[in-house]
Amino acid sequence: DLTEEPDSIKDTSANEAKSISKPLVEHIYTADPSAHVFDGKIYIYPSHDIDTGAPENDMGDHFDMKDYHILSMDSIGGQVTDHGVALDIKDVPWAGRQLWAPDAAHKDGKYYLYFPAKDKQDVFRIGVATSTSPAGPFKAEPQPIKNSYSIDPAVFQDTDGSFYMYFGGIWGGQLQRWATGKYDANGSKTDLQKDDEPAISPRVAKLSKNMLEFAEPVKEIKLLDENGKEILGKDHDRRFFEASWVHKYNGKYYFSYSTGDTHFINYAIGDSPYGPFTYKGVVLKPVLGWTNHHSIVEIKGKWYLFYHDVELSGKTPLRNVKVTELHHNADGTIQTIEPYTK
Numbered sequence: 001d002l003t004e005e006p007d008s009i010k011d012t013s014a015n016e017a018k019s020i021s022k023p024l025v026e027h028i029y030t031a032d033p034s035a036h037v038f039d040g041k042i043y044i045y046p047s048h049d050i051d052t053g054a055p056e057n058d059m060g061d062h063f064d065m066k067d068y069h070i071l072s073m074d075s076i077g078g079q080v081t082d083h084g085v086a087l088d089i090k091d092v093p094w095a096g097r098q099l100w101a102p103d104a105a106h107k108d109g110k111y112y113l114y115f116p117a118k119d120k121q122d123v124f125r126i127g128v129a130t131s132t133s134p135a136g137p138f139k140a141e142p143q144p145i146k147n148s149y150s151i152d153p154a155v156f157q158d159t160d161g162s163f164y165m166y167f168g169g170i171w172g173g174q175l176q177r178w179a180t181g182k183y184d185a186n187g188s189k190t191d192l193q194k195d196d197e198p199a200i201s202p203r204v205a206k207l208s209k210n211m212l213e214f215a216e217p218v219k220e221i222k223l224l225d226e227n228g229k230e231i232l233g234k235d236h237d238r239r240f241f242e243a244s245w246v247h248k249y250n251g252k253y254y255f256s257y258s259t260g261d262t263h264f265i266n267y268a269i270g271d272s273p274y275g276p277f278t279y280k281g282v283v284l285k286p287v288l289g290w291t292n293h294h295s296i297v298e299i300k301g302k303w304y305l306f307y308h309d310v311e312l313s314g315k316t317p318l319r320n321v322k323v324t325e326l327h328h329n330a331d332g333t334i335q336t337i338e339p340y341t342k
């Protein structure tokens with residue numbers, strides 16, 4: 001139930017829990033932070049949460065966002081600049097409602113903002129908008145990316161220069177409705193409801209040279225357990241829900257994601273950008289608020305986790321982004337981050 005707080009933090013009000021880090025900005029609500037270093041500066045591409053009075057439900061109607069603001073800072077701990085509206089839903093010709101978690105990429109002096117929104121038929125698609133500045137404003141392409149669907153695009157640039165988009169999210173993110181390759185408007189509201197079968201897979205596609213299209217058919221990503229078996233639908237502590245992110249560390253690909261209704265950010269490691277990825281553990285324990293969504297980025301030789309919670313509002317749809325340092329162990333595993341101390 002989207003309106004319920006995670007069990008592990010139910011009895012912990014924001015006042016009692018001592019957070020390990022502070023909201024990066026307090027004048028607006030922000031969430032789903034995708035961070036990048038562009039031109040030597042840190043840019044954060046978050047969702048911009050607002051209270052529109054939309055009802056809270058399992059389809060995520062209460063995440064009713066209408067624009068994006070990009071944040072930047074020169075260094076971790078430095079002053080944060082809000083660059084104002086970078087893209088407004090009224091300037092996205094194909095979009096109907098709900099601008100959800102975005103990401104961005106930089107290639108040959110051009111910047112690309114990738115974002116999910118429901119189209120006029122209420123089907124989530126992924127759009128792209130371009131700018132000559134990393135802070136925008138961005139101009140949306142007239143149509144969503146061909147063959148795109150569902151939510152939470154994360155664009156990873158490999159060391160050979162290729163770009164890959166990871167995407168997908170179940171429940172309100174609609175990924176379960178694409179099981180046959182076509183959208184089933186009457187499909188399940190949650191998942192496949194097949195507990196003993198492999199869980200729904202996140203998706204990946206290489207991007208075309210012009211960064212505006214998929215260069216290949218969308219592929220499914222296998223998430224494996226320690227025995228090499230696909231993680232099952234019933235394994236809610238480990239199965240993919242939403243919030244894909246990929247980073248590369250010591251030549252390995254790290255796929256991290258949210259488990260949604262169990263509120264973890266988990267990670268899995270693989271040898272190829274297409275996976276398969278083997279489950280390794282938890283990056284971030286549940287935070288205040290229902291959603292958990294993050295990015296992992298290297299800045300001046302240190303690694304950071306950007307994430308969100310609801311410290312400022314105490315309300316699930318009004319989140320605030322944060323950052324904390326992340327550590328890889330010598331064996332390549334990631335040290336689990338506890339977002340609160342007592």
Ligand code: FUB
Pocket residue numbers: 031032047063100101151152169242243291292293
């Ligand atoms: O911000 C709206 C949605 O909530 C995102 O797309 C999901 O990942 C979750 O954080």
